[in-house]
Amino acid sequence: MSDQSTKNDAYVRKFSFRPFTGLRRGRIFRMWSISWQWWIHEWDRSRAIKVLIGFQIFILFLTNIFVLTFKDIQLQADPTLTTGQILEDTLIPLVRGIVSFQTRIRGESAGHGDEFGTSFSIGGTSLFILLLAVLVGSGLIADDITNKTNEIYYSKLEKYEYIMGKFGAFFIFGNVMITLPYVLEFFLLYIGLGNMDFLAVLPVLVHVILFTELVNITYAAIILAFSSLTGRRLYAGLTTFMLLFLANMIVPSLAFAQGGEVGLQLLTDVLTLLLVSSYLLDGESIIRLDLLGREHTLNLANGIGIEGWMIIGSLGLFIFLGISIVILQVYRRHSA
Amino acid sequence: MIELENVSKSFGDVVAISNMSMHVKTGTITGFLGPNGAGKSTTLKVVMGEIFPDLGTVNVLGENPVNNIKLKQRTGYVSEHDDLYQWMKGKQFVSSLARLLLPREEAERAAKEALKTVGLAVKGKKIQAYSKGMRQRLKVAAAIVHNPDLLILDEPFGGLDPLGRREMKKLVSNLNQDGVTILISSHILYELDQMSTNMILIHRGQTLAEGAPSEILELIDQFPHQILIHAPIDQLKNLSKLMIDESIVNSLKFGADKSSTDLVAITNNPKEFYPKITQLIAENNLFVEHLESKTDNIEAIFEFLT
Numbered sequence: 001m002s003d004q005s006t007k008n009d010a011y012v013r014k015f016s017f018r019p020f021t022g023l024r025r026g027r028i029f030r031m032w033s034i035s036w037q038w039w040i041h042e043w044d045r046s047r048a049i050k051v052l053i054g055f056q057i058f059i060l061f062l063t064n065i066f067v068l069t070f071k072d073i074q075l076q077a078d079p080t081l082t083t084g085q086i087l088e089d090t091l092i093p094l095v096r097g098i099v100s101f102q103t104r105i106r107g108e109s110a111g112h113g114d115e116f117g118t119s120f121s122i123g124g125t126s127l128f129i130l131l132l133a134v135l136v137g138s139g140l141i142a143d144d145i146t147n148k149t150n151e152i153y154y155s156k157l158e159k160y161e162y163i164m165g166k167f168g169a170f171f172i173f174g175n176v177m178i179t180l181p182y183v184l185e186f187f188l189l190y191i192g193l194g195n196m197d198f199l200a201v202l203p204v205l206v207h208v209i210l211f212t213e214l215v216n217i218t219y220a221a222i223i224l225a226f227s228s229l230t231g232r233r234l235y236a237g238l239t240t241f242m243l244l245f246l247a248n249m250i251v252p253s254l255a256f257a258q259g260g261e262v263g264l265q266l267l268t269d270v271l272t273l274l275l276v277s278s279y280l281l282d283g284e285s286i287i288r289l290d291l292l293g294r295e296h297t298l299n300l301a302n303g304i305g306i307e308g309w310m311i312i313g314s315l316g317l318f319i320f321l322g323i324s325i326v327i328l329q330v331y332r333r334h335s336a
Numbered sequence: 337m338i339e340l341e342n343v344s345k346s347f348g349d350v351v352a353i354s355n356m357s358m359h360v361k362t363g364t365i366t367g368f369l370g371p372n373g374a375g376k377s378t379t380l381k382v383v384m385g386e387i388f389p390d391l392g393t394v395n396v397l398g399e400n401p402v403n404n405i406k407l408k409q410r411t412g413y414v415s416e417h418d419d420l421y422q423w424m425k426g427k428q429f430v431s432s433l434a435r436l437l438l439p440r441e442e443a444e445r446a447a448k449e450a451l452k453t454v455g456l457a458v459k460g461k462k463i464q465a466y467s468k469g470m471r472q473r474l475k476v477a478a479a480i481v482h483n484p485d486l487l488i489l490d491e492p493f494g495g496l497d498p499l500g501r502r503e504m505k506k507l508v509s510n511l512n513q514d515g516v517t518i519l520i521s522s523h524i525l526y527e528l529d530q531m532s533t534n535m536i537l538i539h540r541g542q543t544l545a546e547g548a549p550s551e552i553l554e555l556i557d558q559f560p561h562q563i564l565i566h567a568p569i570d571q572l573k574n575l576s577k578l579m580i581d582e583s584i585v586n587s588l589k590f591g592a593d594k595s596s597t598d599l600v601a602i603t604n605n606p607k608e609f610y611p612k613i614t615q616l617i618a619e620n621n622l623f624v625e626h627l628e629s630k631t632d633n634i635e636a637i638f639e640f641l642t
Binding site for chain 1: 384386403405408409411412413415417418419420421422423424428432433435436437438439478479482
């Protein structure tokens with residue numbers, strides 16, 4: 001018995017644990033690695049993404065040229081107008097255009113360029129940004145389900161690190177493709193238009209950053225939720241796109257059919273919720289919705305009908321539901 | 337190194353593992369054998385901390401594996417699935433996984449080292465163009481890239497041709513000689529019996545037997561083996577007579593059709609049977625077209641053992 005024990009001890013000594021002497025990275029690094037490497041591989045393999053990004057930059061560039069060319073005409077036509085106002089009236093509607101498809105809104109304190117900027121950007125960036133977001137994001141978890149690569153990740157990382165890494169990957173996309181171009185656009189207009197106080201136009205930059213980040217978070221939650229529900233990138237992408245797009249088409253149509261009355265159905269349309277939230281960010285509580293040519297005024301702070309808190313609450317609910325679905329799917333379904 | 341005590345796990349009404357206990361010693365190659373659906377993959381995922389057991393205790397490298405990132409850094413896992421990004425190149429795949437845990441330069445070096453260890457040096461080729469054997473080796477490279485103490489392989493021989501199996505066995509043995517403890521699952525007995533230093537049999541989510549392969553094989557040998565012999569009818573008749581005379585079979589079963597060229601020999605002693613029948617065929621100048629064991633059906637063996 002003692003012989004056996006000695007033999008076993010020697011055996012264990014021979015194969016004792018080999019302490020790792022190298023440098024291991026921390027949790028933040030692991031999550032960042034998932035995000036960044038996914039982005040690198042996605043960039044490598046998808047031509048469509050490069051084309052859409054190119055189109056997005058082209059549209060912004062075109063806007064810049066357009067605004068700078070007609071700056072002097074605008075200033076001559078309206079002597080009370082300042083370059084700071086031109087910047088604001090160009091950039092704010094432009095970022096709102098990210099989520100403007102069917103619904104068009106004018107704030108009660110709309111500036112000179114409100115209509116111009118919105119209508120200009122509607123045809124340009126909104127559809128392409130959503131397409132791009134869906135194209136990029138729908139494969140984030142679905143590809144891992146298809147290839148079963150989630151099991152490799154789970155064997156090396158904790159599941160919440162995996163989830164955070166995937167959300168991080170979308171945020172990199174969002175910040176590079178949505179936030180950064182508009183921030184750059186701000187500085188290009190600031191330099192190009194010239195003759196303005198930076199502090200006076202700083203709230204415009206803050207608005208751009210806050211709003212685009214809100215769009216990033218909302219898109220991330222919804223797109224990743226659909227991505228985690230199916231093993232097919234195509235299905236996830238199509239479903240997400242159709243749901244967001246259809247809701248944005250159907251809700252104003254219903255309102256139009258009801259004689260321009262906007263009911264609680266508005267709270268199911270994520271894109272319009274995002275659009276309205278942009279006005280709330282500016283502190284505007286009275287907005288005018290253009291519903292298929294028929295205008296409807298909505299007071300979001302009069303205690304009647306739809307209120308500002310409902311808009312924020314509904315958006316928060318969508319984000320919460322999206323994140324919850326991802327967590328549940330990763331922790332439950334993908335473990336079995 | 338691995339200790340499971342009375343572990344149970346259910347998925348809804350389906351009991352995947354029930355009151356399961358097993359032990360894996362440091363430095364061993366432990367074969368984890370069981371028929372399909374026996375609960376092997378679930379057990380391995382419990383060991384990896386991916387699945388939380390409903391009951392029982394799990395101890396891996398002295399720690400609870402659930403949400404234990406330190407432990408994950410000391411273990412490598414090769415799943416049964418073809419879990420690879422098809423559009424990537426092999427080195428890119430391994431180094432991207434290494435970079436989850438290691439700094440860039442070290443990850444690149446570790447990836448190169450791991451690919452060398454598994455004998456993969458395919459430059460510029462995408463994974464989708466890899467053969468099954470190369471894919472399996474790539475998966476092992478991805479699992480050992482962070483220099484783990486424990487390597488868990490779930491059905492690594494699945495889909496491999498005989499050459500691929502031989503290479504995989506050699507690779508596993510080499511890794512073990514380098515000091516890595518191996519837990520390897522399969523539903524095919526002969527894939528594990530020669531390479532394992534220890535074997536665990538699992539059936540219907542429970543451990544049936546645990547011990548040295550020789551002991552396990554002895555247990556299995558008590559099962560009446562069936563050997564299918566295919567030969568011309570006259571040759572079969574001669575061979576049958578010889579087998580009965582030599583008492584190497586318990587019984588013989590001819591096909592229902594008189595002209596059938598198939599014969600099933602049943603024996604309790606396969607170790608003696610195979611050399612003897614080869615000798616009989618050679619000495620009597622008989623012609624046998626085909627001879628195969630029908631007892632590779634592990635489910636039948638497990639039914640017999642339970």
